[in-house]
Amino acid sequence: MKEEIAVGIVGTKFMGRAHSNAYIDVAHFFDLPVSPVMRVACGRNVPDLEAFARQFGWESTETSWERLVARDDVDLVDICTSNVTHMPIAVAAAKAGKHVFCEKPIAMNADEARQMLDAACEAGVRHMVAFNYRRVPAIMLAKGLIDAGKIGAVRHFNAVYYQDWLVDPDYEFNWRHDVKEGGSGAHGDMNAHTVDLARYLVGEIEAVSGAQEIFIRERPLAGGAGVGAVTADDATGFLARFRDGALGSFMATRFATGRKNFLRLEVFGSEGGLVFNLERLNELKFYSRADADQERGYRTIMVTESSHPFISAWWPPGHIIGWEHTFIHEVRDLLLAIDAGEAVYPDFFDGLRCQQVLDAAVASSVAGRWVAVPAEA
Ligand SMILES: NC(=O)c1ccc[n+]([C@@H]2O[C@H](COP(=O)([O-])OP(=O)(O)OC[C@H]3O[C@@H](n4cnc5c(N)ncnc54)[C@H](O)[C@@H]3O)[C@@H](O)[C@H]2O)c1
Numbered sequence: 001m002k003e004e005i006a007v008g009i010v011g012t013k014f015m016g017r018a019h020s021n022a023y024i025d026v027a028h029f030f031d032l033p034v035s036p037v038m039r040v041a042c043g044r045n046v047p048d049l050e051a052f053a054r055q056f057g058w059e060s061t062e063t064s065w066e067r068l069v070a071r072d073d074v075d076l077v078d079i080c081t082s083n084v085t086h087m088p089i090a091v092a093a094a095k096a097g098k099h100v101f102c103e104k105p106i107a108m109n110a111d112e113a114r115q116m117l118d119a120a121c122e123a124g125v126r127h128m129v130a131f132n133y134r135r136v137p138a139i140m141l142a143k144g145l146i147d148a149g150k151i152g153a154v155r156h157f158n159a160v161y162y163q164d165w166l167v168d169p170d171y172e173f174n175w176r177h178d179v180k181e182g183g184s185g186a187h188g189d190m191n192a193h194t195v196d197l198a199r200y201l202v203g204e205i206e207a208v209s210g211a212q213e214i215f216i217r218e219r220p221l222a223g224g225a226g227v228g229a230v231t232a233d234d235a236t237g238f239l240a241r242f243r244d245g246a247l248g249s250f251m252a253t254r255f256a257t258g259r260k261n262f263l264r265l266e267v268f269g270s271e272g273g274l275v276f277n278l279e280r281l282n283e284l285k286f287y288s289r290a291d292a293d294q295e296r297g298y299r300t301i302m303v304t305e306s307s308h309p310f311i312s313a314w315w316p317p318g319h320i321i322g323w324e325h326t327f328i329h330e331v332r333d334l335l336l337a338i339d340a341g342e343a344v345y346p347d348f349f350d351g352l353r354c355q356q357v358l359d360a361a362v363a364s365s366v367a368g369r370w371v372a373v374p375a376e377a
Contacts, residue, residue, distance in 0.1 A: 029314065075099060077090075095364040120347075129350060134200055142265075146267065155270075160251045164254065173219040178228070184362065202248075208361045208373065279323070304318055356374050
């Protein structure tokens, strides 16, 4: 019998479903030394919670995360709730000796993120932030090419993350519009991903200059009960200076009319360039100055060979994978790390460093000037 790792998940909606799917699939496709057990799911709405537990096969339910965290039969707490709850759940879970897997952004601000990192380190538990795009095979290939010097010294890292679901003024108010529950809006939701990818691919950011906007300041409340005041940004953009000399630009907006989940990265180096778009997740575009002059041009690499990261567990070449696979990949690595007693990345340190960049961009947009990112965590 393999050793079991019992999971308790908090949050039953979008990410609750994505993570549940990962626990179900991971052991079917990867030969793991441990078995994840879907022990308990926690939510606030009992009928929704029971339906979720039935649909995904969670063994039991709780309506209080405090009770879930205190249970002796839980080894790993998976946090899939709105951002304001991340810190209290993660700190309590770590203090109770549980490993912690937390959705991004890690927290409401860097102070909270630091409390989470400290609690996890003091408890000696494994900790991971669900920056799932680090486990897109094409992104991992990009990292390998950059580290191998294939594009030379990086000069530019440009990221746009475009969605358009808020273009409709009748879109109902929810926690993502409330700075008290989300910490920020598009910024913490979408720039969190691209800042993490920037750190992963290029390195630390040392200063930022940003601007934020709320385009529609009131939205209808669910059920027609009046309007809610929007306090979280609809869009945030910022320029960045990397420690190693590269320049960066970031734009996250929910007002990119016609764009659904368009995350595009462009990395330009002294010897070549890379372009990735999440809506073409299996592809990476690569330009190399090492190619003969007349043959130069961006080539599209189909990242579905068994030699590409994670792909040998899936399908033959060209049989593409999807967005949900990124969660399966991160859960696989988390379970392996728990079994081995080793660190897994991105961890709460990465969550904190990302948060420091996000916080600096907000401070910059308020102050109207460049703001330094703390040199150390
Ligand atoms: N990695 C990604 O690509 C990605 C994508 C979307 C969201 N997220 C992140 O995942 C987290 C959740 O987002 P979502 O889209 O699933 O939100 P959601 O609104 O779909 O679901 C949030 C869930 O949290 C529950 N919840 C909130 N407070 C709770 C509490 N005190 N106790 C128990 N349950 C509570 C809600 O009832 C709901 O089930 C956020 O941090 C978000 O930024 C990550």
